[in-house]
Amino acid sequence: AQSVTQPDIHITVSEGASLELRCNYSYGATPYLFWYVQSPGQGLQLLLKYFSGDTLVQGIKGFEAEFKRSQSSFNLRKPSVHWSDAAEYFCAVGRGDKIIFGKGTRLHILP
Amino acid sequence: GAVVSQHPSWVICKSGTSVKIECRSLDFQATTMFWYRQFPKQSLMLMATSNEGSKATYEQGVEKDKFLINHASLTLSTLTVTSAHPEDSSFYICSARDPLQGHMNTEAFFGQGTRLTVV
Numbered sequence: 001a002q003s004v005t006q007p008d009i010h011i012t013v014s015e016g017a018s019l020e021l022r023c024n025y026s027y028g029a030t031p032y033l034f035w036y037v038q039s040p041g042q043g044l045q046l047l048l049k050y051f052s053g054d055t056l057v058q059g060i061k062g063f064e065a066e067f068k069r070s071q072s073s074f075n076l077r078k079p080s081v082h083w084s085d086a087a088e089y090f091c092a093v094g095r096g097d098k099i100i101f102g103k104g105t106r107l108h109i110l111p
Numbered sequence: 112g113a114v115v116s117q118h119p120s121w122v123i124c125k126s127g128t129s130v131k132i133e134c135r136s137l138d139f140q141a142t143t144m145f146w147y148r149q150f151p152k153q154s155l156m157l158m159a160t161s162n163e164g165s166k167a168t169y170e171q172g173v174e175k176d177k178f179l180i181n182h183a184s185l186t187l188s189t190l191t192v193t194s195a196h197p198e199d200s201s202f203y204i205c206s207a208r209d210p211l212q213g214h215m216n217t218e219a220f221f222g223q224g225t226r227l228t229v230v
Contacts, residue, residue, distance in 0.1 A: 034218065043117070043204055043223035044155075090154065097143055097208065099219050103154045 004033075004093045006102035014110045015083050021076040021105050023065075023091030032094030033074045035065055036101075039087045047089075050074065061085070083109045113139045115207050117222030124195055124229055132190045132225045134205030140185035141207035145219065146178075149202040161188040195229040202226050 005024045013019050025031050032051050036044040048059025055067040065076045074091060086109045091102040114137040124130045134144055142163045147155040159169040159180050167180035177199075179191040188207075192199050206219040 036221075041202075041224075041226065044206075044221040046218055049218050098145065098157055098160065099206070100157065101147075101155045106152075 004091050004100065004102040006089075006091050006105050008105045009103070010106050010108065012108040012110060013081055016080050019076075019078045019081045019085070019107070021089050021091075021107070023074045023076065023102060024072050025074060025091075025093050026072065027093065030069075033065075033067065034092040034094070034099065035059065035063070035074075035076050036090045036092060037061075037087050038090065038104075044090070047076070081107075081109055083111065085109060113137075113207075113209050113220045115141075115205065115220045115222040117205055117225055119225060120223060121226040122228070124227070126196055126229055127194055129191055129193045130195055130227060132192075132203055132205075132227075134188045134190070134207070134222050136186045136207045136209075136220070139207075139209040139211065141188075142185060142210050144182060144188040144205055144207045146180060146188075146190050147204045147206070149204060149224075151202075155204060158190075192227065195227070197229045200227055200229045 003026050034049045035047040038044050047063045048057045050057045050067045057065050063078050067074050088104045088106050090104045092099045116135045118133045144161040146158045148158050149155045157170050158173045159167045161167045161180045161182040163182045169175050182188040202224050204224040206221045208219050
């Protein structure tokens with residue numbers, strides 16, 4: 001079965017520093033991959049998605065992610081984080097018509 | 112992007128009562144909607160897939176009689192938590208796909224969630 005793993009439960013970075021959130025998936029074929037962000041008590045906002053084509057995907061809010069088949073990874077990056085980026089980030093994989101989520105990574109920003 | 116509206120945003124109910132949560136697709140017709148449950152500081156767990164005009168498909172371990180799902184129209188799915196107990200307190204989120212976007216794994220649009228507290 002398809003699954004997605006986010007190995008980091010918490011990540012803390014200083015404002016202005018670069019960010020990389022890790023995501024690994026398990027699936028035999030080319031997966032459909034997503035990154036969502038959730039602010040406390042809020043719903044989900046889609047940051048970016050990968051279905052096929054260019055392996056470097058640009059998203060909203062300055063985020064990007066790179067699909068690496070050889071590493072089964074889809075890591076999320078941002079060159080310079082802002083205090084408003086503090087939130088929970090979920091990597092997800094499409095399974096049939098369903099979306100299955102990783103456990104999430106909580107991002108803390110130091111002033 | 113497409114908009115999914117969930118109502119109410121939060122609800123408090125007494126133990127033993129039932130509570131209904133609505134999920135509406137505002138600008139598209141959704142033949143399939145999904146219901147998730149999220150415990151504090153945890154991930155979203157898929158509860159069931161709601162299909163318009165037919166019975167919902169529940170994930171393993173989800174009680175069908177506890178969580179009643181109805182998808183009576185192409186823009187509305189409802190989740191009713193029956194005989195609610197404190198352990199049902201959680202954050203419930205719905206999502207919907209726009210079938211006109213093409214293939215099966217296009218993005219899903221999420222509602223803003225409903226915070227249920229059973230006292």
